[in-house]
Amino acid sequence: MKVLFAASEAYPFAMSGGLADVAGALPKALRKRFVGCRIILPLYGTISEELRNKMTFVCSVTVPVSWRRQYCGVFEAHVDGVIYYFIDNQYYFKRDSLYGHYDDAERFTFFSRAVLEVLPHIGFKPDIIHCNDWQTALIPVYLDAFYKGSEFYKDIKTVFTIHNIQYQGQYGGEILGDVLGLPEERRGIVEYDDCINFMKGAIQCADKVTTVSPTYANEILSPYYSHGLDTILKQFTYKTTGIVNGIDVDVYNPETDKLIYKNFTVEDISGKAVNKASLQKELGLPQKPDTPVIGIVTRLVKHKGIDLVKCVFEEIINQDVQFAILGSGEWEFETFFYEMSKKYPEKVGLKLGFNPTLAHRIYAGADMFLMPSQSEPCGLAQMVALRYGTIPIVRETGGLNDTIKDSHDGFGNGFTFKNYNAHDMKYTVMRALEGYKHKEGWNILRERAMKCDNSWKTSANAYLGLYKEIVEK
Numbered sequence: 001m002k003v004l005f006a007a008s009e010a011y012p013f014a015m016s017g018g019l020a021d022v023a024g025a026l027p028k029a030l031r032k033r034f035v036g037c038r039i040i041l042p043l044y045g046t047i048s049e050e051l052r053n054k055m056t057f058v059c060s061v062t063v064p065v066s067w068r069r070q071y072c073g074v075f076e077a078h079v080d081g082v083i084y085y086f087i088d089n090q091y092y093f094k095r096d097s098l099y100g101h102y103d104d105a106e107r108f109t110f111f112s113r114a115v116l117e118v119l120p121h122i123g124f125k126p127d128i129i130h131c132n133d134w135q136t137a138l139i140p141v142y143l144d145a146f147y148k149g150s151e152f153y154k155d156i157k158t159v160f161t162i163h164n165i166q167y168q169g170q171y172g173g174e175i176l177g178d179v180l181g182l183p184e185e186r187r188g189i190v191e192y193d194d195c196i197n198f199m200k201g202a203i204q205c206a207d208k209v210t211t212v213s214p215t216y217a218n219e220i221l222s223p224y225y226s227h228g229l230d231t232i233l234k235q236f237t238y239k240t241t242g243i244v245n246g247i248d249v250d251v252y253n254p255e256t257d258k259l260i261y262k263n264f265t266v267e268d269i270s271g272k273a274v275n276k277a278s279l280q281k282e283l284g285l286p287q288k289p290d291t292p293v294i295g296i297v298t299r300l301v302k303h304k305g306i307d308l309v310k311c312v313f314e315e316i317i318n319q320d321v322q323f324a325i326l327g328s329g330e331w332e333f334e335t336f337f338y339e340m341s342k343k344y345p346e347k348v349g350l351k352l353g354f355n356p357t358l359a360h361r362i363y364a365g366a367d368m369f370l371m372p373s374q375s376e377p378c379g380l381a382q383m384v385a386l387r388y389g390t391i392p393i394v395r396e397t398g399g400l401n402d403t404i405k406d407s408h409d410g411f412g413n414g415f416t417f418k419n420y421n422a423h424d425m426k427y428t429v430m431r432a433l434e435g436y437k438h439k440e441g442w443n444i445l446r447e448r449a450m451k452c453d454n455s456w457k458t459s460a461n462a463y464l465g466l467y468k469e470i471v472e473k
Contacts, residue, residue: 001467002036003027004126006115008108008135009098009182011248013051013077013084014044016098018245018380020342021164022212025248026463027082029456031190033464038124042111043075043086045094055086060190063114065106066181070249074122085122087114088329096451099135105171106179108198112138120152127471130159134169137202138180138190144205145186155244157470159204162199164377165220166227166303169198183398193228200232206471209233209240210463212378213399217242225375243463244402246456252363254450257368259360264389266450269443272364272389279365282358285322285348293322293428295390297381301330305372305395310332310336311422316429317347324362325339363388372417372425376400383454386413393432394454395420403454407435413449 009015011024027037043055055075062069073088087093092107101107116139119125131139140158147153162281166444175196176182203209211217217240219225221233233240250256254272255265261278264271273289280287298304309334318338325337325348333351341350351358363369369385369425371394378399383393386403392414394400405412408431415435419429436442 001034001128002124002126003030003038003128003467004115004119004124005037005039005130005131005132005138006112006136007039007041007132008111009202010039010084012079013086014041014098018378020070021380022245023132025146025246025251025456026066026460028080028248029246029460030463031081034341034461035464035467036125038083038085040085040087042093042107043073043088044098045090045407046096046098051077058085059118061114061117061121063110063117064181065110065113066178070110072110072118074118078431083124085118087111087118087253088275089114090328103176105169105198108135108169108334109138109179109181112136113142115139115315116142116147116153119283125152128159128467130158130161131202131206132161133163134167134198134202136160137169137198139202140205140207141182141186141189141201145182145189155278157207158202158205159208159210159466159470160202161210161212162220162377163212165199165211165225165229166375168200168227168229169196171196171198176181192232193316200229203229203232203236207239207473208466209236210367210466211240211242213244213402214242215401216377216398219398240333243459243466244461245380246401247380247383247387247454249387249455252360254364254388257360257364259357260364260388261361264364266389266447269389269446275361275365275422276367277365279320279324279361280322280349282361283324283325283351285349288322291320291322292367292433294368294393295326295362295385296325296327296375297324297362298327298329298371300327300333302330303374305327305374305420305425306330306333308420308422308425309370312426313340315426317344319430319433321347321433323348323350324366326353326355326358326362328353363390366390367436368393368415368429370429371395371400373397373400374420379403383452386449386452389450391415391432391445391449393428395425395426403452407445413445413452 007023192200262271262274376398404414
């Protein structure tokens with residue numbers, strides 16, 4: 001079986017969020033299951049020279065973007081046993097960031113059309129094109145509209161994965177002809193709530209639709225979570241399923257991780273104390289081995305639950321506790337944590353921005369990891385935290401609900417709360433702080449956490465089953 005994994009970002013070439021981790025790890029896991037999985041993504045100007053040196057030129061074609069044709073170069077690179085293809089057009093992709101440009105609709109329209117146009121020229125005909133989020137949502141739409149009548153394309157199937165339903169690719173109706181190049185009779189495929197909606201088109205046209213956790217697949221049928229798409233999703237529940245993401249257990253491995261201060265294993269946990277002391281020192285916190293450290297590595301935005309944290313932060317900080325915080329986001333929250341770090345310098349260690357090395361060190365050195373998200377399609381950080389013996393404190397939503405179970409019964413791997421309420425979160429944090437005082441029980445919980453299997457093994461098997469179901473139809 002052959003699969004082409006189409007994504008707007010993929011580790012290690014282009015990264016802005018969890019999609020890059022998924023696109024970098026899932027194809028590797030599928031290849032171990034004898035699936036010929038390759039990745040295709042834009043050749044961004046932000047890709048480093050070191051990574052560009054791994055690429056070789058394959059071919060060039062022209063790609064229709066409505067009434068015009070645009071140059072498209074194709075490059076290839078081999079990394080960790082996986083073949084990557086890159087769609088080159090400097091006008092669209094030589095930018096200083098991946099997204100947020102005035103012409104994103106046209107940029108990713110071009111990319112979606114280019115993925116289909118280059119297939120006959122790269123020596124790889126997939127059985128399935130696995131599309132991800134709105135940036136690739138037009139691939140199933142174009143395949144049905146323009147390519148299915150061709151012998152080369154007629155048997156190609158599509159899977160569309162919703163990583164975050166908040167971002168749907170919504171634009172004014174005027175782009176239908178001038179950018180998308182779709183005939184008027186196809187308007188109904190991509191039109192939704194009086195606008196053009198890329199994601200809606202993929203939901204309607206793809207052979208299968210997946211989300212990144214079973215809980216999220218159910219949640220987005222509700223208006224509270226769906227950002228307006230619940231009506232169309234309810235029409236296609238028969239082809240929708242949720243599969244929890246995994247994490248790359250080679251990248252996140254406390255035994256071999258070169259970014260942390262000292263390696264450790266579940267059999268010899270002593271190195272975790274070294275990581276904790278070193279983290280406290282790096283963040284300017286007193287090195288107190290018996291004071292629990294709560295880690296936060298996230299975007300500082302409301303839907304990540306940071307408004308809950310802000311509401312009760314000073315009530316929590318009055319306990320014997322320290323915080324290690326890494327992230328950036330909304331001015332309100334950046335300012336708040338900056339003020340807290342100045343008001344409580346012995347309790348709040350803060351780094352604004354994103355630093356991958358420090359992120360690993362917080363996972364390894366903190367005792368607990370706080371994720372009170374309003375919504376969380378899957379979440380990777382809680383699974384990474386488990387890997388390093390750092391106990392998650394999470395709200396029961398999306399993938400957090402599927403991967404973290406409360407330890408009140410002696411079998412869970414973290415601490416959870418259900419309602420999106422600051423004092424429910426505070427109560428759960430207090431339970432965790434109380435549990436930390438009981439060292440024997442905490443060590444058992446930590447060992448249980450580190451033994452959780454959140455590798456791509458289970459998820460890849462689920463995708464393999466999904467692919468087989470489509471191909472064998």
